[in-house]
Every structure is written in C-alpha cells, then in structure tokens.
Amino acid sequence: PRVPAVLKKRLVKLVVNFLFYFRTDEAEPIGALLLEHCRITKEEENVFSISFIEEPERKYCFECATEEQCQEWVEALRRASYEFLRRSLIFYRNEIQKMTGKDPLEQYGISEEARFQLGAHRQ
Amino acid sequence: MKLNERSLAFYATCDSPADNSGFLYKRGERHTAYHRRWFVLKGNMLFYFEERDSREPVGVIVLEGCNVELCDSAEGFAFAIRFGGTKSRTYVLAAESQAAMESWVKSLSRASFDYMRLVVRELEKQLQEMRQGLAGGCGGTREPPGPWKPKPSGSEERLPALPSILPKENGCAVWNNVPGAQRPPDPSGCGGLDEEANPRPPPLPPRRRVSNNGEAASAGAGSPSTFCRLHEQYSREVARLRQDWQQRQRGPRP
Numbered sequence: 001p002r003v004p005a006v007l008k009k010r011l012v013k014l015v016v017n018f019l020f021y022f023r024t025d026e027a028e029p030i031g032a033l034l035l036e037h038c039r040i041t042k043e044e045e046n047v048f049s050i051s052f053i054e055e056p057e058r059k060y061c062f063e064c065a066t067e068e069q070c071q072e073w074v075e076a077l078r079r080a081s082y083e084f085l086r087r088s089l090i091f092y093r094n095e096i097q098k099m100t101g102k103d104p105l106e107q108y109g110i111s112e113e114a115r116f117q118l119g120a121h122r123q
Numbered sequence: 124m125k126l127n128e129r130s131l132a133f134y135a136t137c138d139s140p141a142d143n144s145g146f147l148y149k150r151g152e153r154h155t156a157y158h159r160r161w162f163v164l165k166g167n168m169l170f171y172f173e174e175r176d177s178r179e180p181v182g183v184i185v186l187e188g189c190n191v192e193l194c195d196s197a198e199g200f201a202f203a204i205r206f207g208g209t210k211s212r213t214y215v216l217a218a219e220s221q222a223a224m225e226s227w228v229k230s231l232s233r234a235s236f237d238y239m240r241l242v243v244r245e246l247e248k249q250l251q252e253m254r255q256g257l258a259g260g261c262g263g264t265r266e267p268p269g270p271w272k273p274k275p276s277g278s279e280e281r282l283p284a285l286p287s288i289l290p291k292e293n294g295c296a297v298w299n300n301v302p303g304a305q306r307p308p309d310p311s312g313c314g315g316l317d318e319e320a321n322p323r324p325p326p327l328p329p330r331r332r333v334s335n336n337g338e339a340a341s342a343g344a345g346s347p348s349t350f351c352r353l354h355e356q357y358s359r360e361v362a363r364l365r366q367d368w369q370q371r372q373r374g375p376r377p
Binding site: 016017018028029030031032033034036037038052053054055082083085086088089092093095096099100104105108109110113114115116 | 124125126127129130131133134137139140142143165166167168185187229230233234235236237239240242243246247249250253350354358
C-alpha cells in the first residue's frame with residue numbers, strides 16, 4: 001500500500017472509540033471514524049492505516065511526523081474500541097475469579113449485567 | 124460532520140451480541156408524536172431501526188456524557204437521555220412495560236465508554252495488587268487466595284494467557300487484533316514473550332495519553348474509592364428515580 005498522492009494536514013483527536021479529524025484552523029471536526037471492527041496497520045515509515053472489516057480494501061492512511069509518534073498512534077488506536085475494553089474486562093474478571101474464587105463484579109451489583117457476560121446469548 | 128456510516132451500520136447489524144434490544148417509542152424532534160422503533164444497544168452506541176428486520180439503522184445516539192432520567196409523560200414508562208451543552212438534544216423514549224423501562228434505564232446508564240473504562244481500571248488494579256501480593260510471598264493480598272496454593276519460588280508464577288474462548292466470543296472482534304494473536308496487542312511492542320519465554324500477560328487497558336495532536340478524553344481518578352462512590356451514586360439515583368416514578372403513578376397502566 002502506498003501513501004496516497006494527496007495528503008491533507010489534519011488535526012486528529014482520539015476520544016473514546018472515535019477518531020475525530022479537524023482542519024487545523026477549525027474548532028469543529030470535519031468528520032469522525034468509529035473505531036469498532038477495524039484493523040490498524042503499520043504501513044511504511046511514519047505511516048499507519050485504518051481499514052474496516054466490511055470494506056477491507058479501503059484504507060484511511062495517516063502520516064505522522066515521526067516513527068515514534070506513529071507507533072504511539074497505532075497502539076492507542078488498537079485499544080480504542082469498546083469491544084476491546086469489554087474483552088479486557090471479561091479477562092480481568094475471570095482472572096480475579098480464578099484467583100479468589102469470587103466474582104469481583106458482585107460487590108458492585110453488576111455481575112448479571114448482559115454487558116459483562118461472555119458468550120452469544122446475552123439477551 | 125462526516126461519519127463512516129457504513130462501519131456504523133455494520134456494527135449495528137453484525138452478529139455481535141447486543142447489550143440490550145427491543146421496541147421503544149421515540150418522540151420526534153420537532154413534533155411530539157412518538158414513533159415505534161426497534162432499538163439495539165451495542166457498547167456506547169444506541170442504534171434505532173424502522174423495523175426489527177430493517178437492514179440499516181435509521182439513526183444512532185452516542186451515549187457519552189449523558190444522563191438517563193425518568194420523566195413525566197402522558198405516555199407512561201418514559202425516560203430521557205439528556206446531554207449537556209446548549210446545542211444538544213434530549214431524547215425522550217418510552218418503553219412498553221415497567222420492566223422494560225427499568226431494564227433500559229439501567230443498561231443505558233452503564234453504556235458509556237468512560238464507565239466501562241472505570242470498571243476495567245478497577246479490576247486491573249485489583250489484579251495487580253493481588254499479583255504483587257503473591258510475588259511478595261502472598262503476605263500482601265487483600266483477598267484470600269482461595270484454591271491457589273503458594274509456590275516456593277516466585278518465578279514459577281506463570282501469568283496466564285487469555286482464555287482461548289475469548290476470540291470466539293465475538294466473531295467480529297478478532298479483526299481488531301494483530302493477525303494470528305489470540306490476545307490484544309502487546310503495549311511494549313517487544314514481542315509476545317517475557318524474559319522467561321512465558322506468554323506475556325495481556326496488556327493493561329489503554330492509558331489515555333496526551334499526544335502531539337490532541338488529548339483523548341480521560342476518565343475520573345480511577346481509584347477504588349472513586350469507583351465505589353460512582354457506583355453508589357448510580358444505584359442511589361436509579362433507586363430514587365424509581366421511587367419518584369412509583370409515587371407519581373396514578374391509576375392503572377394503559
């Protein structure tokens with residue numbers, strides 16, 4: 001994959017599971033990308049791309065000022081989805097339960113919430 | 124403002140499990156008529172469809188920085204999603220039963236990314252403290268270890284890999300991982316193994332850092348007391364709203 005011929009300078013802001021982008025002199029974002037079911041790919045130097053599962057050939061490419069910055073963004077974006085957070089929660093919950101024999105969510109009264117369950121049948 | 128609508132629609136309709144779904148009446152923006160729509164809550168996104176079998180959502184409400192409240196309404200079982208800010212709209216919805224209303228208010232109140240992050244950080248902290256306690260000869264743990272038996276040598280403590288069931292939980296979710304990995308990507312980027320060639324433990328959940336280009340939203344202090352207080356607050360609020368609603372009830376439900 002190549003960096004497209006036309007690069008536009010944008011201010012980019014990661015807020016929860018959205019990546020907002022702005023023209024550098026404007027306060028309102030031009031647009032946003034929802035970061036669920038997406039793949040973040042490190043491309044050539046200073047460049048990463050975001051593509052989405054339902055349209056994998058379409059890549060949103062971003063060129064950073066430095067390689068270090070590029071790595072930071074790649075890592076941040078890979079963790080930016082709600083679904084990633086959910087998986088982390090389930091993982092920690094299981095680990096704590098294995099170690100202590102107790103469900104850590106019980107003390108907060110949320111152990112039965114559909115949101116925190118593993119498995120397909122949560123309705 | 125542009126959005127990657129196709130991706131949104133995909134998220135709404137893919138077969139990952141919803142956190143809640145059902146018919147709700149939604150009050151129109153300009154006219155006060157209610158329209159019955161099929162609602163699907165996934166993560167921090169509340170999608171609504173014209174019909175249950177519609178292929179694409181009609182709209183979506185992003186549930187960050189909002190309050191969910193019960194409201195006075197001739198419709199009954201009504202509640203509102205209220206956002207701060209002068210330009211923000213309040214969404215008024217009505218369920219078809221008391222139980223449905225309570226279920227929706229509860230699930231919507233806990234739908235934000237920030238809330239999830241708070242819970243994850245709390246658990247992460249607990250787990251860290253437990254592991255530190257173990258490494259120090261198990262004297263420092265808060266929780267009784269339960270079935271775990273102390274091992275003579277600290278280095279034998281093998282930090283577990285993610286259970287293999289996880290990638291299958293949500294068939295679409297694997298896409299976001301490094302190809303071939305059974306777990307979320309490693310934060311340090313130095314490969315999947317630690318010094319002892321054991322599988323590296325899964326990375327800690329994201330720390331929102333200030334980047335050159337801007338600052339991501341940060342959650343609260345993340346300490347256990349903050350989390351407990353927040354939780355207390357939520358449950359008290361829900362209980363109080365429920366009480367208010369019950370007291371305001373007059374006559375039989377339509």
